[in-house]
Amino acid sequence: MSGSLAYGRVDRDGRLVEAELPLQRLQESAGSGLGQPIAVPQIATMARLAQRLGILVSRCVIAAEGSDDLDLWVEAKPDNDGVALSVGGWARRPSRGGDEGGERVYDFMRSRGDWLWETDASLKITSIGADAAESMVGQPFGRIFQFVDTGEGLAILEALATRARFEGQEAVVRVSGERVRLTGLPLMDGGGRFAGYRGNAFRLDGEPAVAEPQEPAVDAFGARLEKALRGPLSQIIEQAENIGAQKDGPIRRDYAEYANDIASAGRHLLGVIGDLVDLQAIERDDFRPRSERIDLTEIARRAAGLLKVRASERGIRIDAPAADETLLAMGDEGRVIQILVNLIGNAVRHSPDGASIWLRAEAQDRRAVLVVADQGPGIAPADHQRVFDKFTRIAPSDGAGSGLGLYIARRLARAMGGDIAVDSAPGQGARFILSLPLA
Template identity: 50%
Template sequence: MTAEIAHGLVDADGRLAEAEDALLGLVMRAGGGLGRPVAVPQLATLARLARRLQVPIARSVTVADRDADIELFVRAQPEAEGVRLSVAGWRERQAWRPKGEDAEADLLDTAADWRWESDAALRLRFASIEAGLRYGFDAVGLLGKPVTELFTFEPDTAGQLPIIDALANRRSFSGQPAKLRPSGRPVLVSALARRDAQGAFAGFAGGVVLVERPQPEGVAASIGDRLERALRTPLGRIIANADSIQAGADGPLAPDYAAYAADIASAGRHLLGLVDDLADLEAVERPDFQPELEPIDLADLARRAAGLLSVRAANAGVTIARPEADMSVPAIGDFRRVLQILVNLIGNAVRYSPQGSTVDAVVHPDASVTVTDTGKGIAPDDQARIFEKFERVDPSEPGGSGLGLYIARRLARAMGGDLTVESAPGEGARFTLQLRPPL
């Protein structure tokens, strides 16, 4: 099968408006074509779900094509003209699985913090979008790229690279030390060898486990860490299943039940955000908390944060003005933590900005970045309060946990910098992250 990524567009009425050859061929073999409803049910369902929720949806699906089943990775991106489809994978599904492989797959899915997949040439065909948002990589942009653009593999304690041995022998592997690009976050990578319908090696389906810093002797893992590990995978499954139910993936559904499913998915996302916040809260309040300081490019991080929030901004009718592509501002900080702060600031600015406005992310030569919005502003009496735990400008408004700015300021100060705000009612807000410039 083809290893390409095929693109297409489904219009607001659910008709296929554009399609590259591989995607068009699949749809035509299912009885559809350009200008007609999408004849592949799985693709139609994902397009309908993305359009209804107005958020990007990425899923692995299996579709029937002639005499074979084809495994695809599909991303559905809502746009003004409809829903943009990116379809990768194109692998014939194995008709049988060796004894015990189902149990191994279930174990991998349960133990991993997030998932990835590659083809036989080690080109990525799936990477977790949620992990990309959290750890600073473009999960969709990496599709079709070598896995080494996501991971920097390192020798294990025996001086070996398990992934190389697994590739040479077409078998599964585990415990491969690696670092995420570009944040340098240490991880352990494992994967099951995949087979096609003829039993030939077809790539890897893998999981990633985050490597935590060693705890001081006699100190147990924090409650936040245990909560995150225990809840992240099951919550992800609940959200995915609720989204599918809401979209009617298994057939028509009464409106009340679809609404219940939407409520479940929304509550799941909110709870997942709380889990992330609690884990971060415990981390920054530990007496031994130390960010991983290194030289960083603050302009690059501002561009990355703006890119990660571009879909949310477009859905809200807000434009994010980011630093020019050739701009570079050196600073000292923790790559992942600075990205986390900027995503929080820009995300808040998008949330509180009126439709048709612009959020500015401006980087300054003194190793600072200012995020400015044109929202309703913050009263002087509230400007200190919003940096406290569980505090928000207006608790009656839907939103986060009230921990984001508290965590962001703690992180900034732990890196030798600060996070401040300038605002007045009706005049928007200017949040400035100041970091240390290089010596």
């Protein structure tokens, strides 16, 4: 029942007087029952703390149930009758001291000889045990690893799109050329929402593989920028998130909100750094993306899947191409995903709650065309070219981005022999049209 919420109540005397079945079973496994003092020490401590301070307390805890450990997210909210509990997560794993047999879904996180990694909900690395780890924190997962197709397709992309477990995905660490095999398990927060991935990288024997041709390295400015800012910003974000989550104990609500604002600003700055580094790469004279046969509709479905959670939080529906649709084009798969994530992400940002976004693919005059259409406020004809300029935001509602996303997307499309155009008018939504050579 991983991710489900179970509710309960502790009275003012510390007794568990109400509990849904999972919480009741946990209480009973600790040797107690309904109407008796709560016997799970971690939850009992949180209930007492919430009641004493008169504030909501929430944090991750590990509780024992039989021979297993449970990773839980617990919220304890005081009221006149005691403390209301909501307990989520319910990720079961063998206890560190438990039996070695049986299913062990978290074994890969404790294996010797490998290193661990973890991402946040936007698939940016939050911790990693590899060499040069400091420079990797804060970067997108796909920028750290180049995934290797061993002949059965890149299953990891489907797993990432659907927030599913994956294992056995071969990859190359871009900065070192080291070959690894990746396994990952999705993380859920206390409300059952996707919170990222945690996984392991198993080193493969042999010499480091030579990755497929990559974009030329960024120039010295980009390298210095990343080295100087990415590590410190990542540390600021991590500390601010810990404070905001009150992992070290309860604090005033406004202080927690300030900490969350700091973390959000830090993530924004990391995104700007990523855009600037991309800018340095694509503006080099020797920048050449790969040219290979790709299925534009399949990539559109993957990109839509990556943004599905963000869209669903506002009731926005992304209507991707049907599973049986195919449109072959020539381009760089990774760069096309980057372009479509930007276009669909913009559509989500500018669409009203409950709106729809449509992705439509067709062949036109020896071109493979993918249209991203939204129900947002639209763009005046006079601004159709300006939206593709560097550092341009047409309206204050465009947010605090770098203003580079569409510029980079169009440069990438043109480098692959394609283009991006816009068709829009105020009040009529926007249609961004990606075209690539037909395969």
